[in-house]
Amino acid sequence: MIINKLAAILVLLLALTALSLFAMGKLSYVEAEQPTISCQNYKFYIYGQAGCPACSETKKILCSLCGEETIVFKDFTVNESYVHDIVNLYEVLNLGDNYYIPLTIVFSDNHPIISCVGYRDAEAWELMFQMSKDVEGLLVVDYNGNVKIITDEEVIKNITKIVLGREIVEVSETLSFGEALPVIIGTALADSVNPCTFSVFSALLLIALSRKQKLLFTGLAFIFAIYAMYFAMGLGLIKIFYYISFIKYIIVILALFFGISAVISGLKGFKSPIPSKFKEVIESRIEKAVNPLSAAIAGVIVSVTLLPCTSGPYFVATATLSKLNSFTEAMILLMLYNLIFIAPLIFILVALLTLSLTTRQLKEWRTKKLDILELISGILLIFIALYMLFFLEY
Numbered sequence: 118m119i120i121n122k123l124a125a126i127l128v129l130l131l132a133l134t135a136l137s138l139f140a141m142g143k144l145s146y147v148e149a150e151q152p153t154i155s156c157q158n159y160k161f162y163i164y165g166q167a168g169c170p171a172c173s174e175t176k177k178i179l180c181s182l183c184g185e186e187t188i189v190f191k192d193f194t195v196n197e198s199y200v201h202d203i204v205n206l207y208e209v210l211n212l213g214d215n216y217y218i219p220l221t222i223v224f225s226d227n228h229p230i231i232s233c234v235g236y237r238d239a240e241a242w243e244l245m246f247q248m249s250k251d252v253e254g255l256l257v258v259d260y261n262g263n264v265k266i267i268t269d270e271e272v273i274k275n276i277t278k279i280v281l282g283r284e285i286v287e288v289s290e291t292l293s294f295g296e297a298l299p300v301i302i303g304t305a306l307a308d309s310v311n312p313c314t315f316s317v318f319s320a321l322l323l324i325a326l327s328r329k330q331k332l333l334f335t336g337l338a339f340i341f342a343i344y345a346m347y348f349a350m351g352l353g354l355i356k357i358f359y360y361i362s363f364i365k366y367i368i369v370i371l372a373l374f375f376g377i378s379a380v381i382s383g384l385k386g387f388k389s390p391i392p393s394k395f396k397e398v399i400e401s402r403i404e405k406a407v408n409p410l411s412a413a414i415a416g417v418i419v420s421v422t423l424l425p426c427t428s429g430p431y432f433v434a435t436a437t438l439s440k441l442n443s444f445t446e447a448m449i450l451l452m453l454y455n456l457i458f459i460a461p462l463i464f465i466l467v468a469l470l471t472l473s474l475t476t477r478q479l480k481e482w483r484t485k486k487l488d489i490l491e492l493i494s495g496i497l498l499i500f501i502a503l504y505m506l507f508f509l510e511y
Contacts, residue, residue: 159183159187159223160189160223160227161179161183161221161224162189162191162222162224163175163189163190163191163220164193164199164202164203164219164221164222165190165191165192165220166193166218168194169219171218171235172218175221179242181239185443195359203216205275205279206220206222206232206279209275209276210232210257210267210272210276212234213259213260217234217235217260219234219236220233220234221233221234222276223249224277227281228273229273229276229277229280230255231249231255231257231258232258233245234258234259234260237258245258252266254267254268254273255267255276292441293441297437297440297446297450299504300434300505301434301437301450301454303498303504304372304434304437304497304498304501305434307493307494307497307501308429308430308458308494309458309459309460310494332469332470333466333470335409335412336462336469338409338410338412338413339413339462340462340466342412342415343458343462344456344458344459346416346421347458348455351438351451351454351455355435355447358436358439359439361436368433368502368505369506371429371432372433372498372499372502373498373499375498376429376497376498376501376502377495377499378429378495379494379495380495382491382495383488383489383491383493383494384492430494431454433498434454435451437505
């Protein structure tokens with residue numbers, strides 16, 4: 118019987134992984150494909166904005182032709198200096214007084230070879246690549262498709278300076294997978310021991326224990342709903358933080374604020390910040406969670422209503438993920454975060470199924486350990502803030 122229950126938990130973990138992978142496939146806006154042409158050390162600098170369909174399509178086409186690693190997307194809604202770059206490029210290239218996006222500058226070995234205004238399909242890009250090989254100088258294609266060649270070295274130097282002059286700054290504003298990993302693991306650990314979630318989950322299981330035969334599926338449904346909702350909210354937060362400048366200092370301030378607050382709360386005696394009306398909603402829903410469906414509904418409600426209590430680490434984590442260059446890497450780390458977040462909940466469920474834990478023992482544990490869990494969560498967040506402030510340069 119225990120083996121069957123553990124098998125069910127394993128199935129849940131596989132289902133959660135499949136759900137995350139499915140979301141990654143559906144939501145990824147830039148999935149790198151195998152290059153279809155010889156890109157000859159090409160680098161594409163696309164000036165535009167994330168909400169521009171033509172910009173997004175241009176990015177996808179160039180990714181499919183030469184790979185995601187060749188793309189640098191300069192979103193002027195994130196960095197206002199890119200607006201000045203566009204104006205200067207239009208002036209230097211003599212593209213007229215009407216400004217269109219995307220404006221794409223192609224470099225080969227740090228030398229500009231193509232400038233293209235507006236959207237072009239894959240066939241047009243392949244033609245431009247071929248034309249650039251057959252001419253000396255910079256191939257310029259304006260919004261209406263008119264073509265000209267620039268051979269003036271001074272103009273080409275100015276274009277290089279405008280586009281590449283800020284590249285060091287751009288690189289420093291992003292994080293690598295390796296730099297983000299310890300932050301994500303640390304914040305996930307801080308969130309996973311959050312006393313609010315522990316308190317609600319143990320309360321749910323206390324009710325389920327009265328109907329032992331439904332304990333497994335009630336607990337699994339609750340955990341699955343928590344995971345799915347947190348994953349969805351994480352995607353939204355990443356999108357929001359993507360548009361915020363000076364994000365490093367915002368992350369550090371958030372981590373220090375929530376960390377210090379948690380330490381003070383743990384030392385004084387944990388008191389949930391959830392408003393009493395929300396508590397009533399949670400408790401009412403938990404009391405009715407006597408089957409997997411109602412437990413899943415409780416999990417969805419809890420995910421939203423617990424946000425004031427659990428948001429600190431998640432804000433820090435998703436703000437960090439917004440600075441990754443690769444959307445796929447961000448999704449992998451978001452999936453890892455949420456798996457770590459639900460791990461203690463799964464541990465409690467397994468313990469109740471396999472060990473001789475009584476309702477009284479669970480109640481005593483929940484009452485005595487909440488302060489300690491809050492203290493641990495706060496200390497982890499403070500360490501993360503210090504790590505980001507002194508060891509991460511972006």
